[in-house]
């Protein structure tokens with residue numbers, strides 16, 4: 457599974473939050489202040505704080521069990537926090553839970569659809585819950601159109617593919633025209649074609665609405681999000697612009713082995729090197745903005761260093777996250 461690529465071990469090494477904020481004078485859609493959540497004795501969220509402004513599209517990342525779904529359930533009012541405060545469009549979630557539910561569209565990780573209902577019947581049922589009244593039928597038709605469910609609308613939900621069930625989930629999340637959308641792993645299990653279509657759909661939605669989406673897929677973040685929040689063990693460990701992730705992903709990584717130690721100042725003579733990590737046995741992992749292999753050889757020669765191995769490394773999710781959060 458793609459999600460397992462993000463092993464928890466790499467997150468254990470994460471030192472500190474790197475602050476990034478797109479916050480300007482825009483009003484805040486979501487404010488999370490010092491939120492903790494305990495399941496029995498287990499702490500799932502640990503004094504977590506962040507803010508998401510109006511019409512921002514934010515990726516919510518972290519390894520399995522980091523607390524993403526828990527945080528999303530709290531924001532949507534499905535689960536109470538143990539301590540701390542959550543505000544959605546300025547309203548306190550504890551005091552205005554019903555009002556907030558009208559303003560939020562939520563696609564849970566395990567989308568609880570009624571498999572025996574027909575697509576249209578189900579969406580009309582959801583529209584009824586939101587008391588859409590005379591607008592009900594029109595709104596259902598609009599959602600079917602928006603999510604590309606036209607050909608499937610007369611089928612039972614149980615007969616739909618995973619991708620189309622996700623679309624029904626998105627349609628129910630959007631039917632009451634909420635200002636804020638919380639999407640918990642919206643593209644899990646989709647095939648490559650469905651992935652592209654559902655991402656495109658979320659991107660379009662994000663032009664007008666605040667979207668917070670959890671995912672384990674970096675390409676998704678790049679494709680859809682402006683900003684990324686990363687949590688590990690219930691704590692915020694990074695808050696970055698998505699294009700920062702892209703520039704890291706585009707960088708080059710090499711693993712080198714010399715016969716003796718090389719100092720940081722020797723590496724620093726090479727333009728383009730952004731990070732040097734010392735491994736064991738005179739091995740080094742370096743990150744650079746460009747292909748610096750030739751310069752490394754020249755540096756070794758001019759310093760009388762013997763380079764015995766140089767490997768170009770694939771930029772995988774783990775190294776990317778490591779760099780992002782170091």
Ligand SMILES: Nc1ncnc2c1ncn2[C@@H]1O[C@H](COP(=O)(O)OP(=O)(O)OP(=O)(O)O)[C@@H](O)[C@H]1O
Nearest residue numbers: 495498500518519520521522523524525526527565
């Ligand atoms: N209802 C529950 N009862 C007890 N523990 C729970 C419950 N729900 C979640 N947890 C625990 O809280 C922690 C955070 O879980 P959560 O589902 O929020 O993580 P996640 O980041 O969404 O993980 P994943 O990426 O695997 O979906 C985990 O250790 C999980 O086992």
